Amino acid sequence: QVQLVESGGGVVQPGGSLRLSCAASGFTFSSYGMHWVRQAPGKGLEWVAFVRHDGHNANYGDSVKGRFTISRDFSNNTLCLEMNNLRLDDTAVYFCAKSLAGGIPAANDYWGQGTLVTVSS
Amino acid sequence: AIRMTQSPSSLSASTGDRVTITCRASQDISSYLAWYQQKPGKAPRLLIFAASTLQSGVPSRFSGSGSGTDFTLTISCLQSEDFATYYCQQYYSYPQTFGQGTKVEIK
Numbered sequence: 001q002v003q004l005v006e007s008g009g010g011v012v013q014p015g016g017s018l019r020l021s022c023a024a025s026g027f028t029f030s031s032y033g034m035h036w037v038r039q040a041p042g043k044g045l046e047w048v049a050f051v052r053h054d055g056h057n058a059n060y061g062d063s064v065k066g067r068f069t070i071s072r073d074f075s076n077n078t079l080c081l082e083m084n085n086l087r088l089d090d091t092a093v094y095f096c097a098k099s100l101a102g103g104i105p106a107a108n109d110y111w112g113q114g115t116l117v118t119v120s121s
Numbered sequence: 122a123i124r125m126t127q128s129p130s131s132l133s134a135s136t137g138d139r140v141t142i143t144c145r146a147s148q149d150i151s152s153y154l155a156w157y158q159q160k161p162g163k164a165p166r167l168l169i170f171a172a173s174t175l176q177s178g179v180p181s182r183f184s185g186s187g188s189g190t191d192f193t194l195t196i197s198c199l200q201s202e203d204f205a206t207y208y209c210q211q212y213y214s215y216p217q218t219f220g221q222g223t224k225v226e227i228k
Contacts, residue, residue: 035217037165045157045165045208047217059215062122095164105212107155109176111164 002026002110004096009115016086016119022079022096022112029077030054033099035108036070036081038092038117048094049081053102063089086119093117123147123211127220133228140196142223144209149189153213156185156194159222160205168207169194199225 008020022034036048049070050059058070069082079096093116097108124147134140144154152172157165167176169185172192182197196203204227209220 044222045159045210045219047210047219050215050217061216097165100170105153105214105217107167107170107210107212108165109167109170111166113164 002098004098004110004112006094006096006112006115009094009117011118011120012086013121014086014088014119017082017084018086018117020081020083020094020096020115020117022081024077024079024096024098027098027110029072030074031102033102033106034070034072034079035097035099036068036079037095037097037108037111038090039095039114040089040092043092046092050099051079057103083117086117088119091117091119122216123150123214123218125209125211125218125220127207127209127223129223130221131224131226133226134199135228136199136201138199140199140203140225142194142207142209142225144187144192144194144220146190146192146211146213150211150213152188153211154185154187154192155210155212156183157208157210158203158205159208165208196225 003025005023051070093114095114096112098110100106154172156169159165173185206224
């Protein structure tokens with residue numbers, strides 16, 4: 001069955017960096033687009049980033065553009081999110097999610113359990 | 122960015138009730154709309170995609186309709202496990218955007 005397991009969350013100071021990972025299994029990783037979506041404490045869902053099935057053509061939310069980089073490692077079926085220059089309002093649970101499709105726009109059919117990132121001085 | 126507006130923000134209902142949640146897009150998104158259910162401390166669960174297609178394994182009491190800018194999620198006969206927060210999401214263009222959520226509570 002499809003499994004997505006995030007890791008890498010933790011506490012970081014403003015201006016710091018963090019790298020999140022999402023280990024994928026149970027499906028052909030190279031065939032599907034992947035997303036990161038976050039949720040601040042007590043708030044709604046915010047889309048963060050997307051990368052196509054082939055690792056090309058990433059897209060980012062306006063609030064993270066230029067600071068976050070999404071990538072995928074096909075050798076060990078892992079999705080990554082490199083987060084730099086972190087701000088207090090980046091504090092959230094970060095979910096990775098599998099798209100229903102490879103490169104065309106589609107909904108997300110599987111989600112990980114999330115990893116908490118706390119930005120605090 | 123396309124703005125997604127859900128209404129109501131919350132509602133109280135009883136088991137067995139018919140519940141309707143609406144979602145309005147700030148511009149035409151055709152049928153590029155999904156609905157998710159989220160329970161506290163859990164990841165979202167896909168219910169509906171392409172505005173009206175039921176995701177595999179989702180009970181048939183859930184249905185979606187609409188196209189263009191106006192969409193609806195209907196739960197025909199509310200069950201105890203349906204008390205949760207529901208989000209719409211447009212995937213017509215980037216950045217993808219979610220509605221603010223509708224919390225369905227027990228009356």
